Amino acid sequence: MNRESPQQSSSSPGGAFRWAIYDLGHTGYTMIVMAVLFPILFQNFWAGTLPEHLKTSRYGLTLGVASVGVALLSPLLATVAQSGGLRMKLFRALCGLGIVGTAALSFVGQDCWRLASAVYVVSAIGFFGANLFYDSLLLDVTTEKTRHAVSGVAFSVGYVGGVLLLALIALWTQNWELLGFAEAPDPRGLFVIGALWWLAFGLPLLLRRERAKAETGFDVRAAFRALGETCAAFWRERRVRWFMLAYFCYIDGVHTIITSAVRYGNALGFSRDDLFLALFIVQIFGIPCALLFGVLGKCFGARPVLFAALAIYVGVAFYGALMPTEPLALCGFAVSPMFLLAALIGMVQGGVQALSRSYFATIVPAGREVSFFGFYSMIGRCSTILGPFLLSAIAIALHREDAPLFSTRAGIAGISLLFLVGAAFLALAGKRSK
DSSP: OOOOOHHHHTOOHHHHHHHHHHHHHHHHHIIIIIIIIHHHHIIIIISTTSOHHHHHHHHHHHHHHHHHHHHHHHHHHHHHHHHOSSHHHHHHHHHHHHHHHHHHGGGOOTTOHHHHHHHHHHHHHHHHHHHHHHHHTHHHHOOTTTHHHHHHHHHHHHHHHHHHHHHHHHHHHHOGGGGTOSSOOOTTHHHHHHHHHHHHHHHHHHTOOOOOOOSSOOOHHHHHHHHHHHHHHHHHOHHHHHHHHHHHHHHHHHHHHHHHHHHHHHHTTOOHHHHHHHHHHHHHHHHHHHHHHHHHHHHHOHHHHHHHHHHHHHHHHHHHHHOOSSOEEETTEEEOHHHHHHHHHHHHHHHHHHHHHHHHHHHSOTTOHHHHHHHHHHHHHSOOSHHHHHHHHHHHHTOOTTOTTHHHHHHHHHTHHHHHHHHHHHHHHTSOOO
């Protein structure tokens, strides 16, 4: 059966290129804001005067509030994305909100952690909201045969962008004389560069015309009725229901580690050089390991490989909690413990995301692909909720004056609960209805 829509039949290599290159653009946000600069500046610049346990708590709450805001808006946004007509307008508006929010972080002054948190929340809503529409456009720029290839290319392009941006961050913060600066530039200037990077590589897709026309004007009540119908269809599909619960839990843990790793390493006292190199290691390991996971999934099935990846993530959480701060002796070399942690994360980070998508594709009922993938994207993009609140709660509950980092380490160990619960739901997703 041919399931392609009229929009899909109009796909072209140029449209697929514009779609894939946007992934390179929004890496300016994921790498500069989420992974590197915001965690470090929040720790040392915006919340530098707060006690360590309050830094952890406030940072976790900031991430959690941003995710809740996206989660509250996402169901309606996903429904609009499915209906067409307004997609490009809302995509441009949310992308613009994210770009402006990213640049605005460069103007937040020292010790203004409340303002920094508020600006971050606004930028995150723009970023994740735009990505909902970005994901839905994949159906318009590809055919059923090219969809996985184009999606994979975009994933790889994003990793390449991450490496390039990490090199730029290293030059800006450590080797600024190579960029022509007489003295160290303000690191907040990287937020402006990240915003311009996002705009430059996102512009080809932002200028794309909307080809899907809505049959009628946008009706909020109709959108919520369609949302209710999709939710009911979700609930009727047993394997889909259990898998989405699993995915919500374990991908929350994955994203929490992504957004907290640098701040955690900084809190433990690892040098900036070690943290930057650790991020390089994650990116470098991620490219081949994501491909390897695809091969393993084809040979053994997606679920068994996902179980193995989640087990590794549980090990990552406990290793991170117990991680020493002194170098490790490996093969006669002194290696930072952060490098081992980064290698483990890089091995499974891309693979978990790639296999989750491909497994979901095998259990979606025919005729529901667009609407179900809209919700899959929604959950994947706004799932950093449980982890940050878990970190914040543990930081407050287990705070010890004689060991200020104890609660921070315990919070990292607590993330393992998300992977364990996710694995349990994933086991239920594999059982057939009697």
